[in-house]
Amino acid sequence: MLPAKSHSHSRISTTNRLHTSHRRRAFLQPRSSAAPTNAPPASSTLAEQVRSHFPILHQQVHSNKQLIYLDNAATSQKPKHVLDTLYDYYSGYNSNVHRGVHALSARSTAAYEDARVKIATLINASSPEEIVYTRNASEAINLVACSWGEVNISAGDEIILSVAEHHSNLVPWQLLAQRKGAILKFVKLTADTQELDMDHLASLVNPGKTKLVSLVHVSNALGCKTPAAIVAEIAARAKGCRILLDCCQSVPNMPVDVTTLGADFIVASSHKMCGPTGIGFLWGKKEVLESMPPWMGGGEMIQDVYLDRSTYADPPSRFEAGTPAIGEAIGLGAAADYLKDIGLDKIDAYEEELGGYLYEKLSAVDGVEIYGPSPGSSKYGRAALATFNVKGIHPTDLSTILDQSGIAVRSGHLCTQPLHRELGVSSSCRASPYFYNTVGEIDAFVEGLRDAVQFFREVGG
Ligand SMILES: Cc1ncc(COP(=O)(O)O)c(C=O)c1O
Numbered sequence: 001m002l003p004a005k006s007h008s009h010s011r012i013s014t015t016n017r018l019h020t021s022h023r024r025r026a027f028l029q030p031r032s033s034a035a036p037t038n039a040p041p042a043s044s045t046l047a048e049q050v051r052s053h054f055p056i057l058h059q060q061v062h063s064n065k066q067l068i069y070l071d072n073a074a075t076s077q078k079p080k081h082v083l084d085t086l087y088d089y090y091s092g093y094n095s096n097v098h099r100g101v102h103a104l105s106a107r108s109t110a111a112y113e114d115a116r117v118k119i120a121t122l123i124n125a126s127s128p129e130e131i132v133y134t135r136n137a138s139e140a141i142n143l144v145a146c147s148w149g150e151v152n153i154s155a156g157d158e159i160i161l162s163v164a165e166h167h168s169n170l171v172p173w174q175l176l177a178q179r180k181g182a183i184l185k186f187v188k189l190t191a192d193t194q195e196l197d198m199d200h201l202a203s204l205v206n207p208g209k210t211k212l213v214s215l216v217h218v219s220n221a222l223g224c225k226t227p228a229a230i231v232a233e234i235a236a237r238a239k240g241c242r243i244l245l246d247c248c249q250s251v252p253n254m255p256v257d258v259t260t261l262g263a264d265f266i267v268a269s270s271h272k273m274c275g276p277t278g279i280g281f282l283w284g285k286k287e288v289l290e291s292m293p294p295w296m297g298g299g300e301m302i303q304d305v306y307l308d309r310s311t312y313a314d315p316p317s318r319f320e321a322g323t324p325a326i327g328e329a330i331g332l333g334a335a336a337d338y339l340k341d342i343g344l345d346k347i348d349a350y351e352e353e354l355g356g357y358l359y360e361k362l363s364a365v366d367g368v369e370i371y372g373p374s375p376g377s378s379k380y381g382r383a384a385l386a387t388f389n390v391k392g393i394h395p396t397d398l399s400t401i402l403d404q405s406g407i408a409v410r411s412g413h414l415c416t417q418p419l420h421r422e423l424g425v426s427s428s429c430r431a432s433p434y435f436y437n438t439v440g441e442i443d444a445f446v447e448g449l450r451d452a453v454q455f456f457r458e459v460g461g
Helices: 022-027 046-053 080-093 103-122 137-146 148-152 171-180 198-204 228-235 286-290 326-342 344-363 395-404 417-423 439-459
Strands: 131-134 158-162 183-187 210-216 242-246 265-269 280-284 302-305 310-312 368-370 386-390 410-412 428-431
Touching: 046 326, 046 344, 080 103, 080 326, 103 131, 103 326, 131 137, 137 148, 137 171, 137 242, 137 265, 137 280, 148 171, 148 210, 158 171, 158 198, 171 183, 183 198, 198 228, 210 228, 228 242, 280 286, 326 344, 344 368, 344 386, 344 439, 386 395, 395 410, 395 428, 395 439
Parallel strands: 158 183, 158 210, 210 242, 242 265
Antiparallel strands: 131 280, 265 280, 302 310, 368 386, 386 428, 410 428
16 A cells, blocks of 8 residues: 655645746736735735635545645535525525515525526626526536427438537437437547547538537547637538537636637536536527527426416526526526636636646656647647546556545546547546646645556556
């Protein structure tokens, strides 16, 4: 067994000690000399400024190991602002929405609809009515497949996905294709950089047949970013073709503006963007949502109900049958506000630096192979996460040993089994930092990994 090491606070301090480039040093300094009186100390990073907002990060696991949480692509941690919002809702005005005239119901309805406005503001939607609450991103994709797909996909129609899709953006289309006799086509990866191959996408588009292009915006496994503008230009060759972008890994980490993105639908999950679980959203262009039939029946989604038929509410209510996750929606609104206040451009810039640093340090570990484009080779940009394998060592063994040192990373197929087959492996390890992770934590992770590799090399002979 690997001798467990503890992370002293000095080991994870975020001084610039291992930063080599001038650019990176400059990044870690405040940009303006005219700092406000409550400005953080000059040496602090974005992570240092926000860490106190996240109570969960300040704990030790396995008795005495400082938690280093690097599993943010699976789910993010929640700031106090979101936790307080949830507490205020459940302790102060918990009540069902839209159907009560009493004080609590009026308050919860206002907060629930206000949260929709906050989400719309975060992604620059033209109207809050373009935001449909769902349980998560998976449900949002299923909604599009079952509602839009039901009336727009027929036998022989083609849907373009990629080999890098999360199962959530794959299985709903498989089910639709099986129901309708439609054809699924898959964009492959570029051989040199392991990004989505836009030339291949162009070759797959079949005017008259291609009805939908549904792609991951930022891959949860490869970290590669999809150039939405290029996708839109290519998809436009098939008249009437719709575009869905799976923005689970982009909305939490970078500015996403649906007015310039070129998509007809985007989906995201609250729990990956500092919000609670049990809630996510679909954004759809108003006229597209208006053209779609309901997919689930029940209260909230109706206009008039008779014994033998019903008429339906306008979007978004048309797609929100039953009592929604009210507190969670309000919590998601608080998360949207929190991210907006920090600034998605600031988060993006910080993560680019941190991700570059992670990539550089990780690549130097003996036997490591990192998947996806390198920061230098990437055509369209790369997220901060790093998915990797170490030659001869099972990723679950690595993550188990890292966990003993308090370091939380993910291992497995990352809900991308077809991609893993494409990469020639069955599983991998993934470290995914967020804006509250420090350079020191990356150092501790890489050091822990090095120790683990050495241990397995020793026991394996
Ligand atoms: C790229 C991507 N798409 C879809 C999902 C599914 O999200 P959820 O499970 O919250 O529906 C995830 C979650 O890991 C993801 O990373």
